[in-house]
Amino acid sequence: FGKMEPAYLCFEKRLSNRDVHGNLEIPNWADYLPDGNEVMRVTDRDGITYEFIASVRADERRSLTHDWRAFAFAKGLRTGELLSVYRLGNDNEYAVQVGLEIHGKFIVWETL
Numbered sequence: 001f002g003k004m005e006p007a008y009l010c011f012e013k014r015l016s017n018r019d020v021h022g023n024l025e026i027p028n029w030a031d032y033l034p035d036g037n038e039v040m041r042v043t044d045r046d047g048i049t050y051e052f053i054a055s056v057r058a059d060e061r062r063s064l065t066h067d068w069r070a071f072a073f074a075k076g077l078r079t080g081e082l083l084s085v086y087r088l089g090n091d092n093e094y095a096v097q098v099g100l101e102i103h104g105k106f107i108v109w110e111t112l
Helices: 017-021 068-075
Strands: 007-014 024-026 039-043 049-056 062-066 082-088 093-102 105-111
Touching: 017 024, 017 068, 049 068, 062 068
Parallel strands: 039 093
Antiparallel strands: 007 082, 024 062, 039 049, 049 062, 082 093, 093 105
């Protein structure tokens, strides 16, 4: 991530159809995320900032909402891609990396 160091891995997951077309389900083991209902800012390489909300549902499962759907659509995210979310420093600034595993190798196609 270059100038964005240090970065802390929050979670990685393969995108499901629900993640791509709805809210992003956050794995239970995810770390370095806001406690809940706080803004997570992601700025892409074009300088566009997306604000996700790390929502906590009644069943205590977490998901990314707010700008997530617009982000997924704008980036053309697809089911099966591997998404990695990183926290940058101590603020609510985050980075997202997306790629695919092809023939046993992880190929990053987008670092935001």
